[in-house]
Amino acid sequence: MDKRLIFEKSDDSKDNKLVNPPDIPLNSPESIIPKELLREDLPLPSLGELDVVRHYTNLSKLNFSVDTNFYPLGSCTMKYNPKVNEDIAKLKTFTHLHPYQPESYIQGALKVIYELEKLLCVLTGMARFSFQPPAGASGEFTGMMIIRAYHKLRKEKRYKVIIPDSSHGTNPATASMCGYKTVVVPSTKEGLVDIDNLRKLVDEETSAMMLTNPNTLGLFEERILDISEIVHSRGALLYYDGANFNALLGITKPSLMGFDVIHLNLHKTFSTPHGSGGPGSAGVGVKEELKEFLPVPLVDIKNGRYYLNYKLKNSIGKVKSFYGNFNVLVKAYAYILRLGEEGLKRVSKHSVLNANYLREKLKDTYKLASPNRCMHELVLSCIWQKEKGVKAGDIAKRLIDFGIHPPTMYFPLIVKEALMIEPTETESKSTLDYFIQIMKQINDEVNFSPENFKNYPLTTPVRRVDETYAARFPDIRWKKAGV
Amino acid sequence: MPYILNTNLQTEEMLRELGLSSWEELFHHLPPQIKIKGNLNLPCGLSEHSLREVMEDIGSKNIPIDEFNSFLGAGIYDHYVPSALEHIVSRCEFYTSYTPYQPECSQGVLQALYEYQTYICLLTGMDVTNASLYDGASALGEAVLMSLRLQNNRNKVLVAYSVHPEYRRVLATYIGGGDFSLQIVPFTSQGFIDLEFLENNLDGNSSCFVLQSPNFFGLIEDLDKVSAILKDRGVLFILVTNPLSLAMLKEPYKLGVDIICGDGQVLGGNLNLGGPTFGFLATKSEYLRQLPGRIVGRTIDIVGNSCFCLTLQTREQHIKREKATSNICSNQSLNAISASIYLSLLGKDGLKKVWLYSFNLAHYLYQRLKDLECVSLPFGERFFNEFVWQIEGANRLLNRLAKKKILAGLSIGNYYPQLKNCILSACTEKKKASDIDELIENIKKLV
16 A cells, blocks of 8 residues: 555645636735735645545555444443434535524524433433533533532532542543542442542532443442432532443433433444544533533523523533534434434443443453443453463454454553453444454463564554654654755 | 344343343342333334434424525635545544554554644644644633643733634633633724733733634734734743635744644534534644643554554543643544545645635625725725624624525624624635625615
8 A cells, every 4th residue: 555645645736626716806815915924835735636535545444443343442332323323414404504694594403402402301310401512521621610610609619529540531630620639539349439438538628529330340339329428418519421321321310320410422322423533522411400500502492493592690601612513413313313212221231231241251261350240341350361471452452453443451540451341232242252252262372372462463554553652752743855 | 123233032142141031130230219210201213214304304494504695704614625525534434433542453543633733734834733622712722721831830811802702702611720810902993903902911920812813803913013022021822713814824833823723614624503623723842742632643663664653642631630731532533634635635726726715705795895885894904704894783684684595794793892783704715706796786775
C-alpha cells in the first residue's frame, strides 16, 4: 500500500470543480481587506477526487471496527450500530436544519428531543433531561456544575467529592474542573465500595459522591441503598456515571438507587456509533428539585407546539453551543422506538448473560478480579500469565492477530494486569465461543513460548508500536521537507 | 429479535452453563427494593419498516434549509458538501470504531487524525494542535482554562463583547468551577474591538484576552494591534476564528495569537441543528503539554516502520485523573476526519474559491442593501462573508420574509440591546445573485 501522507501525494494542477462561480463580477479580497491581514500562501495539497477517495478508503482498511471485528472494549459498550438509524439520521429533514431556523420550522426536531427526554425519564426515574453535553465527560461536568450550583444556592460551602478508587478517570478530572478536591474511597477485596470507610469520609464538607453502577469491575454495588443513605445523611448528593447503564435497562432505575443527578452515554447504551472517538452524546438527568439548574434551553410544549425554553431560574448556563449533538439524538431515539420496552429489557439481560458466560468459561484460565457475579462486563487479572513473563498488554496484542480488538487494558487501576471485557448483547454465542477458544489458546502459548509475546501482533499493517518513542520525541504534524 | 443473535435454545444453554434456570437468577444479587416490578409502560418495539415511517413522518414536520432562500449564519454555515465526503466518512471502519487506543489495529484513524492535526496547523500557522474538541464554544472554554493553568497566578479573563454570545455563555460555565473573574471588552461604534478600553483594563492579574475575528458581526479585526497591546503585559491572546476564513486571511500565528480555537462545521459539516460539529484548538509548541484532549503522534514500530499512536497521554484523565489538563475523553473524531476529507477534496484552489465566492456574494448583498433607503449599515465593509444591517421593524420583517420562504438572517437585538433592529446575514458559495435579488425585491415590497 502507498503509505505516503495526503500532503505527499499532492499535485498542484488539480481542480475538482466542486463549486460554482457566482454570476456577478468578482472582486479580489485586496479591494476590501488590508494586505497585511491577508496571507501570502495557502500551503494545502491539491488532489484529484479519486486520489482522495482511495487515500481514505485504504486508510479505513487499516482499522478494526464493530462492523468488522469483535470489539469487547470494557466500559465502552461497543455494540452493533443499527444501519437503519444511520439512514434515518441522514434524512435531509434532520441534517439540513439550521439552529437559528424559527421554531415553527423545526417542530419535528424538537419533538425528537422532547420525546427522547420522556422515554429516558421513564427508564431512569429522573424528572428531566438535558441533551446539551456532547460526550460523557461533558455530561459529568454538567452534572457536577448542577450540584455545585445547588449547594451554592443553599449557601453551603462544600469542597469535597468522594470517588471510588475503581472510578473512570473522567470522574476525578471532572471534580477538579468544577473546583472540587477529590477524596478517594477504597474498594473491598471483592471490588465494591468499602462502606465503613465511606461512612468515615462523608461529612458536611462533602458536596457529592460520583459512582458508576455496575462499577468498573462489572460488579453491581449491592449496598447502593446504604451508600445513598450515608451520602444523603450529610446533605451531599449522589451522582451517577451512567457509562454502564447497559446492564440495567428495565431492571432497575437510578432513581430507585437514590441517585440525584445522572448522565447516560447515548453512544454506549443507546447504540449510536463511536465514530473513532466521537461524536457522542450524554443525556444529563436530574431529580425534580434540581430541574431548574439544567442547561438552557430545554424543549417544552405549549398548545401543541414545541418550543425552546430558556426560562430556567437557576440554570448553570450552557456547556455547548445550541442544543447538543442533535444528529446523535435522532439515532438514539430511533433505537429506543425500534426496541421498545421488551427489546430494551432484552438488551440488559443478554449483555449480562454474555459477560457471565465468558466469566464462567475463562475463570480457570485467567484469574477473576472478583469472586462476585458480574453484570455486563468482567475483569480478568493476568497475574498467572505475568508469572511466566507475559503481561496483560502482551495478551491484548496477541488477540489482534486473531481478529479480535483487545479489551480495555490495565483498568480499573486497582486490579493488577487487568483486562476488562465487555462483550455486549449484540454478540452471538458463536463469537463468544471463538473468543473463549482464542483466550485459552493464548494461555497455552504463554505456557509454551512466552518469549514470543514481545513480538505480537504479527499480522497487522504495522508491528508493535513504540509509544514511549512517540512521547519522547513528539511529532504531531507533518512538515514540508526543509521547513 | 432485533440486534440479539442468540436463540432461545442457545440462551437456555448458556444459562445452564452458569448453573441458572431463569433470567431472574442472573439478577438475584440486586436488592429487591430497587428492582422494577411490572412494566414501565414504554411503547412496544417497531419493525424496521414501521420505524422508518414513523421517523420520516417526524422529519416531515421540519422544513430543511434548502427549501428556503436562507442567509442564516452566526456560527453555522450552509456551505456545499461534496458527495465523496459522505461516502468516505460513512465507511464502517471509521464510524463504528472507538478511540484508537490500540495503534496496531487503528492506523487508519490515527493517520487520518495526524493529517487533520497537520491541516489545522497549516491553516492557522500554529505549531501544535490536538485531535479535536466538542465544538467551537467548548474549545474556547478549554483554551481559557489552558491559559489560566499557564498563568496560575492570574485569574482575570477579558472577553470581547463581539465574541459569539453562545460562546461567551459556554465560557462562563467552563470557568465557573474556579475563582476567576470575567470582564467584557466593548466594541466601538464601527463594530471593532475597543482597543483603548482593552488597554486601560489590563492589569497584572489579567491572564488572557479572547477576541473573535471575523467577529460575531463578521468584521475582520486588526489582530496585530491587539497583540501589540497584550505582549507588553504578558497577557495571552486567544483568538476564536472561522477556519474557512483562513483560506485567505493571514495565519493568526503571524499576528501574535497564542491560542487559536473555533468550530470546524464550515469544513464540510452538515448543519445538524448545530451539532455535531467539532472544535479545534491550536497553539505554540511551548504550550504543548498544557493542551487538553487527544493528540496523535508519529512514531516507529519494533521493526522501525513509521506509524502513529495516541501520545502525550500523561496529560489526560485516564492517567492523571484529578491532575489532568481536561476531563475530555470522547471528542469529535469523525467530524475532524470529515474536515480533513473536505480539505483534501477541495484542495488549495477549491478552498480559496469557496472563500472568494462567499466573500463576493456577501459583499454583493451588502451593496444591494446599501442602495435601499430603509436599510442602514452600522458597521463598515471589512467583513468576510457576513455582516450586520439595520431596518425598522426587523423582527416583523424577518417573520414576513420567512412566510415567503426567505430566511434573511438572525435578529441580534436580543443579544445586543444597542443593536436593536439589527440583522446578521451570511452568504456562502451556494447562493446565487438571483437569491440575493429575490431578498432585495421582497424587502422593497414589504417595507
